[in-house]
Amino acid sequence: MQNHVSKSRLLQILGKRLNFALHQQSVARKAALLFVLAFSLTVISISRSVIAQESSDTQPQLLSQKQVHSIADFTTFNGQSIKEVKLGWESYGELNADKSNAILITHYFTGTSHAAGKYAASDATSGYWDSIIGPNKAIDTNKFFVVSMDSLANLNVKDKNVITTGPASINPATGNPYGLTFPVITMRDMVNTQKSLLESLGIQKLYAVAGPSMGSMQAIEWATAYPDQVERLISVIGSSFSDAWTTAALEQWTIPIKLDQYWQQGNYYKSQPPTEGLTAALMFITQVALTPDYFNQVGVDLKHQPLESKPLMDIQARHGINDWLYNRAKGRAENMDANSLLYLVRACQLFMAGQKQDLRTGLKQMTAKSLFLPATTDLLLMPYNARNTYKELKEMNKDTKIAEIQGHLGHLEGVLNIHKHSATIAAFLAE
Amino acid sequence: MQNHVSKSRLLQILGKRLNFALHQQSVARKAALLFVLAFSLTVISISRSVIAQESSDTQPQLLSQKQVHSIADFTTFNGQSIKEVKLGWESYGELNADKSNAILITHYFTGTSHAAGKYAASDATSGYWDSIIGPNKAIDTNKFFVVSMDSLANLNVKDKNVITTGPASINPATGNPYGLTFPVITMRDMVNTQKSLLESLGIQKLYAVAGPSMGSMQAIEWATAYPDQVERLISVIGSSFSDAWTTAALEQWTIPIKLDQYWQQGNYYKSQPPTEGLTAALMFITQVALTPDYFNQVGVDLKHQPLESKPLMDIQARHGINDWLYNRAKGRAENMDANSLLYLVRACQLFMAGQKQDLRTGLKQMTAKSLFLPATTDLLLMPYNARNTYKELKEMNKDTKIAEIQGHLGHLEGVLNIHKHSATIAAFLAE
Numbered sequence: 049m050q051n052h053v054s055k056s057r058l059l060q061i062l063g064k065r066l067n068f069a070l071h072q073q074s075v076a077r078k079a080a081l082l083f084v085l086a087f088s089l090t091v092i093s094i095s096r097s098v099i100a101q102e103s104s105d106t107q108p109q110l111l112s113q114k115q116v117h118s119i120a121d122f123t124t125f126n127g128q129s130i131k132e133v134k135l136g137w138e139s140y141g142e143l144n145a146d147k148s149n150a151i152l153i154t155h156y157f158t159g160t161s162h163a164a165g166k167y168a169a170s171d172a173t174s175g176y177w178d179s180i181i182g183p184n185k186a187i188d189t190n191k192f193f194v195v196s197m198d199s200l201a202n203l204n205v206k207d208k209n210v211i212t213t214g215p216a217s218i219n220p221a222t223g224n225p226y227g228l229t230f231p232v233i234t235m236r237d238m239v240n241t242q243k244s245l246l247e248s249l250g251i252q253k254l255y256a257v258a259g260p261s262m263g264s265m266q267a268i269e270w271a272t273a274y275p276d277q278v279e280r281l282i283s284v285i286g287s288s289f290s291d292a293w294t295t296a297a298l299e300q301w302t303i304p305i306k307l308d309q310y311w312q313q314g315n316y317y318k319s320q321p322p323t324e325g326l327t328a329a330l331m332f333i334t335q336v337a338l339t340p341d342y343f344n345q346v347g348v349d350l351k352h353q354p355l356e357s358k359p360l361m362d363i364q365a366r367h368g369i370n371d372w373l374y375n376r377a378k379g380r381a382e383n384m385d386a387n388s389l390l391y392l393v394r395a396c397q398l399f400m401a402g403q404k405q406d407l408r409t410g411l412k413q414m415t416a417k418s419l420f421l422p423a424t425t426d427l428l429l430m431p432y433n434a435r436n437t438y439k440e441l442k443e444m445n446k447d448t449k450i451a452e453i454q455g456h457l458g459h460l461e462g463v464l465n466i467h468k469h470s471a472t473i474a475a476f477l478a479e
Numbered sequence: 480m481q482n483h484v485s486k487s488r489l490l491q492i493l494g495k496r497l498n499f500a501l502h503q504q505s506v507a508r509k510a511a512l513l514f515v516l517a518f519s520l521t522v523i524s525i526s527r528s529v530i531a532q533e534s535s536d537t538q539p540q541l542l543s544q545k546q547v548h549s550i551a552d553f554t555t556f557n558g559q560s561i562k563e564v565k566l567g568w569e570s571y572g573e574l575n576a577d578k579s580n581a582i583l584i585t586h587y588f589t590g591t592s593h594a595a596g597k598y599a600a601s602d603a604t605s606g607y608w609d610s611i612i613g614p615n616k617a618i619d620t621n622k623f624f625v626v627s628m629d630s631l632a633n634l635n636v637k638d639k640n641v642i643t644t645g646p647a648s649i650n651p652a653t654g655n656p657y658g659l660t661f662p663v664i665t666m667r668d669m670v671n672t673q674k675s676l677l678e679s680l681g682i683q684k685l686y687a688v689a690g691p692s693m694g695s696m697q698a699i700e701w702a703t704a705y706p707d708q709v710e711r712l713i714s715v716i717g718s719s720f721s722d723a724w725t726t727a728a729l730e731q732w733t734i735p736i737k738l739d740q741y742w743q744q745g746n747y748y749k750s751q752p753p754t755e756g757l758t759a760a761l762m763f764i765t766q767v768a769l770t771p772d773y774f775n776q777v778g779v780d781l782k783h784q785p786l787e788s789k790p791l792m793d794i795q796a797r798h799g800i801n802d803w804l805y806n807r808a809k810g811r812a813e814n815m816d817a818n819s820l821l822y823l824v825r826a827c828q829l830f831m832a833g834q835k836q837d838l839r840t841g842l843k844q845m846t847a848k849s850l851f852l853p854a855t856t857d858l859l860l861m862p863y864n865a866r867n868t869y870k871e872l873k874e875m876n877k878d879t880k881i882a883e884i885q886g887h888l889g890h891l892e893g894v895l896n897i898h899k900h901s902a903t904i905a906a907f908l909a910e
Contacts (some may be wrong), residue, residue: 291770292778340724347723
C-alpha cells in the first residue's frame with residue numbers, strides 16, 4: 049500500500065471542492081464546469097493534484113491508457129453481422145492471479161470508457177466516476193481490477209480518446225460510412241462486446257458490474273443474461289427496462305436530428321452534419337438530466353428576467369438562459385455524431401432485463417447480489433424505476449438493497465455526486 | 480331555478496363517467512378521447528345528454544354562441560400597434576343589473592374560449608371546464624355571468640369556432656400574413672384585449688378571474704396589473720412567473736418547428752406548412768402535460784414491449800407508443816398554426832406577475848382573494864410554482880388559499896379533473 053490521504057479526508061475535500069465548483073464560481077466557469085463535468089469523458093472529480101496540494105500526504109495519480117479490443121465478426125442480438133469491430137477500453141488496478149477481482153464499469157449515454165484517472169498527469173480533469181474509483185476509494189484499485197469499455201455507436205466519435213464502431217464508422221464492405229445501414233443494437237450487444245474483451249483477458253466471472261444510467265441497463269443486462277458470471281450488480285440512476293413513458297421521452301431526443309435538413313436520412317458524412325438538430329437533442333438531454341432547482345440557480349447567476357429586452361422585442365431572440373443552454377450544447381455537439389445518438393436511443397428503448405418479454409422473467413435469472421442507487425430528484429429515469437425493480441427482487445427473495453442519492457442535480461446526482469454513497473458502495477463490495 | 484339533478488349526483492356521475500372514459504375503454508377510444516379531451520375546445524366533460532339520460536331529472540343544456548370583439552388599433556405591451564384586432568368570445572349565464580356578477584375564464588396554451596357548454600345540442604363534447612361551469616355547478620351560471628375570449632395568436636387558427644389575430648392573420652397594411660412581423664405579445668396584451676371586451680359590456684370589475692395553465696398566468700396578470708378590478712383570483716396548474724427552468728422547458732417546443740425545413744423563417748403561409756415540426760412540438764407538450772403513470776397505462780393497453788420487432792430490426796421504425804403519440808399529435812396539428820405556437824411560448828416565457836421586474840413587486844399590488852390549485856403530479860408547471868406564490872402572499876398577509884389536485888394525469892388534472900375541487904371553488908366564490 050502506498051502513502052495516501054485517508055479516505056474520509058479525501059471525500060471531505062472532494063465534497064468541499066465539488067460544492068465550490070458547482071455553487072460558488074462565476075456563471076461562465078460554472079457553465080463550463082457543468083458541461084465539461086457532465087457530458088465529457090472528464091466528468092465529475094476534482095483534479096487530484098489540487099487535492100494532493102491541499103493534503104499533507106501525496107496522493108498517487110491514477111493513470112490510465114486507452115487500449116483497443118477487436119472483434120473480427122460480431123453478430124448482433126437481432127442477427128446481423130458487423131465486421132472488424134474495434135472498441136476502446138481502459139483499466140485501473142491489477143488483475144489478480146485467479147482473475148477473481150474484476151469489476152466492470154459500464155458508461156452512461158453521453159459517456160465513454162474513461163471512468164477514472166487521467167491519461168496524463170497534466171489532464172485538467174479525471175474520469176467521470178473518479179470520486180469512487182481509485183486507490184482506497186469505494187471501488188478500491190488496490191484490491192480490484194477495474195475495466196471499462198467504449199460502447200458500440202459511442203456518441204463521442206471525434207474524441208481522440210474514444211474508439212468505437214457505429215454508424216459513423218467505415219463499412220469495410222463498401223468503403224463508406226454505415227449511416228443507417230448500421231444494424232440496430234441493444235444492451236445485449238454492448239454486453240457481448242464487453243464479454244469478448246473479458247474473455248480475451250481470461251476473466252470468467254465479474255466480482256461486480258456497475259454503471260450509471262445507460263450503464264445501469266448494461267449492468268442489469270449482464271446480471272440477467274449471464275447470471276453465472278456476475279457476483280454483484282450496482283445499478284445507479286438506472287432502469288431494468290424501458291417503459292412506455294421512457295420510450296417516448298427518449299424519442300424526443302431523436303426528433304430534432306431527423307428534422308434537421310442536413311440529416312439527409314443519415315447520409316451526411318460527406319457533407320454538412322445536422323449540428324443544429326444534434327445541439328437541440330443535447331439541450332433536451334441537459335434539461336431532463338437536471339432539475340428546476342439547478343436551472344433556477346443558474347438563472348440567478350445569469351440574472352434571468354422574464355422581461356429581458358431582446359426576447360420582448362424580437363420573436364427570434366432568446367432569453368439568456370436559453371442562450372446559455374444552446375451555446376454549451378453546441379460546444380458538446382462538436383465531438384459527437386448525430387446518427388450515433390439515434391442508435392443509442394434505440395438501444396435504450398429496446399432494453400428489457402435479459403432481453404426477455406417481461407421483467408419478472410428477466411429478473412428471475414439473477415443470482416447476483418444487487419444494490420440500486422436512484423436519485424430522488426431524477427426526472428429522466430425517475431426513481432420509481434429502481435424502486436419497482438428492487439421491490440420485484442425482494443418479492444423473489446433475492447439479495448438486494450436500495451439507497452437513494454439526495455440532492456438537487458436530478459439524474460446527474462448519479463454521475464457528479466456518486467461519492468455521496470461511497471460508504472454504501474464500499475460496504476456492498478465488501479459483502 | 481330550473482329542475483336539475485343535484486350537484487352531488489351530477490358530480491358522482493361525472494366522476495364515474497370520466498373514470499370510465501379514461502381507464503376502461505379500448506386503446507383506440509382512449510387515445511381518441513385523450514386528445515379530443517385534452518387539446519381541443521371540447522375537452523373534459525361527459526356529454527350532458529348522457530348524464531340527462533342517466534338521471535331521472537332533465538338537465539338543461541348550456542348552449543353558447545361565438546361572438547366577435549373588435550379593436551381598431553391595439554397597442555401592445557412592447558409598444559407596437561396591431562390594427563383591426565378581432566377575437567372570438569362566448570358567455571354563459573346572464574349579466575346582472577349592476578354588472579357585478581362577471582367571472583372571466585382565461586384559457587390554456589392549446590385551448591380556446593370554449594370553456595363550457597356546446598354550440599349545438601348535437602355537439603359530441605362540451606367546453607373544457609364544463610364540469611365546473613354551468614347551472615348549479617361550482618361556477619354557477621344561475622348566479623354568474625361567465626365570459627371567455629380567444630387569445631391573441633390562438634393556436635387553433637383553422638378551427639371554425641376560433642376567431643383570433645396573430646401571425647397567421649392578414650396584415651391589413653400589406654395584404655399578406657404577418658408571419659414573424661407580428662409583434663411579440665405578452666400576458667398583459669391578452670389581459671388588455673379581455674379588458675377591452677369587458678369595458679364594451681359595461682363591466683368595471685370582475686367578481687372573479689379563473690384559468691388553468693397559461694390561463695392562470697392571465698388571471699394572475701389581471702389581479703396584479705389591475706388590482707382594483709379583480710375581487711377573486713383562481714389560479715389552476717399555474718405559475719406567477721416564468722422561471723429559468725420553465726423558460727428553457729418551453730423553448731423545447733419551439734425547436735422542432737424552427738428546424739422543420741418548411742418553416743422558412745415563418746414564411747410558409749403560401750407554401751407547405753411545417754407540419755412535422757408542429758407535430759413534434761405537440762408530442763412534447765402531450766408528454767410533459769401527462770405522467771409516467773398515464774403513459775404506462777396506455778402502454779399496457781397498447782401491449783408496449785421494449786423488444787417490439789419493427790424497432791428492433793429498423794432504426795427508422797418506431798415503437799407503438801411513439802406511433803400512438805405521433806399520430807394523435809399530427810391530427811391535432813391540422814387545426815393549428817406553427818408560428819402562433821412560437822408566439823404563445825414567448826408570451827409565457829415573458830410572464831412575470833404584473834409584468835414587473837420581480838415577483839414581490841407584482842404580488843404586492845394584489846388585493847384580490849386568491850385560490851391556488853396546483854396538481855401534485857404536474858411535470859410542466861410543477862406545484863412548487865403555486866406553493867411558492869402562495870407562500871409569498873401569505874408572508875404579505877394577503878387573503879390566499881391553496882389546495883392540490885391529486886391524480887395521475889399530471890398537468891392535465893387541472894383541465895380534465897378540475898371537478899375534483901368543485902366544492903373548494905364553490906366555497907371560495909361564496910366568500
